[in-house]
Amino acid sequence: MKKLINNPEDVVKEALQGMAEAYPELIRVDVENQLVVRKEAPVQGKVGIVSGGGSGHEPMHGGFVGKGMLDAACAGQVFTSPVPDQMYTAAKDVNGGKGVLFIVKNYTGDVMNFDLAAEMAQAEDIQVQSVVIDDDVAVQDSLYTAGRRGVGGTVLAEKICGAAAERGDSLDDVANLCRRVNENVRSMGMALTPATVPAAGKPSFELGPNEVEIGIGIHGEPGRRRMELQSADDITEMLAEPILDDLPFKNGDRVLAFVNSMGGTPYLELYIVFNKLHEILKGRGISIARSLVGPYITSLEMQGVSITLLRMDDEMEMLWDAPVYTPALKWKA
């Protein structure tokens, strides 16, 4: 295992400590509880937004904490759900009297632990709602999931709901908006190479020297199929078409097109995928209203790409454009 780490068991805490030192103006970090919290939290009169999940998907979620996005992120060990106490502590930390929204990626451990934390918070009269994101069209059930997995759509939901909370929307309204984002977003990913969890010390799966996996999960869970490497154009079609046909996206729709690096993919390759995606969308009469290209929901050093498409409406566009100031996503105010 070739990684820039010290002890595998200290990876998450040391990385959180490093984040705290890099962004003191944006966040504070509770290293003991593995929480990244917006510096000025709790913001009175604003719905608090909490997300979280296993580490190894950075910048998700800690990198999205700050003005206009998340109020707190709970970091589990690598590829391992955080525990209910973390989410419960986060809910208390960010509750500004208007309640707390949990945005949860659909993995069994995450869903169960966020549910327990919601009960704990509600027992102390903190209003909590949870919305589960399940945007991955690749597989129905999978290794860690009943139903579809939550992937890139989560980034978009967190940005859009963060903006709605910032303008003062109620908990019901922010939760409903989050559900609306989830209903209109679809994703699918692929891998060229596996990733190695530091505590495991070896890759979580194997791929042959010319083999790729289509429909991979962000923990390396099996996808739809393995095959020989094909051209970027062909692979982009294999990802885009199931996404487009699933919702389905239609002629006249406008979308946010998100091409995500699984961690180790050069920008050159992401832009080549974006170029083909643009052509496919144009061919179906779908316009790209907004875009996001880069490593935002990763799987450690995995090489590969995922595509996420969100059907936008006027309100989502306005909220997407609203100011955001976090370590990983910054927009002009």
Added chain:
Amino acid sequence: MKKLINNPEDVVKEALQGMAEAYPELIRVDVENQLVVRKEAPVQGKVGIVSGGGSGHEPMHGGFVGKGMLDAACAGQVFTSPVPDQMYTAAKDVNGGKGVLFIVKNYTGDVMNFDLAAEMAQAEDIQVQSVVIDDDVAVQDSLYTAGRRGVGGTVLAEKICGAAAERGDSLDDVANLCRRVNENVRSMGMALTPATVPAAGKPSFELGPNEVEIGIGIHGEPGRRRMELQSADDITEMLAEPILDDLPFKNGDRVLAFVNSMGGTPYLELYIVFNKLHEILKGRGISIARSLVGPYITSLEMQGVSITLLRMDDEMEMLWDAPVYTPALKWKA
């Protein structure tokens, strides 16, 4: 070679096309001449700033084109200098009557071609100044360089000089500022894995399964030494100490601390390096005034990290904080 590409010879043009489609509000792309140009260029009454170099280091430089940073970036083939015609065309495209600054990384081909382009532009009465960035302390001369290589300091010079140009500074003033940044910035990098140039089809060098290279260049040029992988803390010391001793940085200095991914390194590892770097700086009485963490000057999918430290003064801090709106660096306005 496992890459998301179509034909190796089309990599740069297709990626540029993808960039154009992803960021139509920020840039326009001249695919034929491989130029990324700020959408509203030429901006009248503003010094135009042009940079460029071989592709494969994305988001540098095309991702830095936009308000508050570069007016144009010239993209060569992967790891190959752009040609003088590209830089000359860029100078004409961005000259708003106040002259053009070329920011050049110190590689023999880049320096020679930017010099030729400057002569061509001057022959048409466009004022041009060139500043060469040579911040890499690892080696004196190297495979493609007489003197030190230009690396991460270039990102910081482009941001700071872009802000100075935006506020209306003269060409002389922006060029002098660029020299001042170069005098106060030092960098060093290391690699865990090599990268593969698409047209070559195989890694540009080999590293054993537990071997790393300290002082690597961004094209995989040899560094100071190869050794067995060590802890992140030890490697951070091996990079930080030569940087600190070179300027030298002193007790009481405040710095911009930039921890850069060579392309394939997870954020978790970058933050672990940042954590140790913070401790080393603190031990020397040096404070971190600003930070930048992520993939900004890469070497395709290479895993590894570079550290860049810039000794900041009040003006540099103000210019660093000034609004920027480009594909890869965005700040609140």
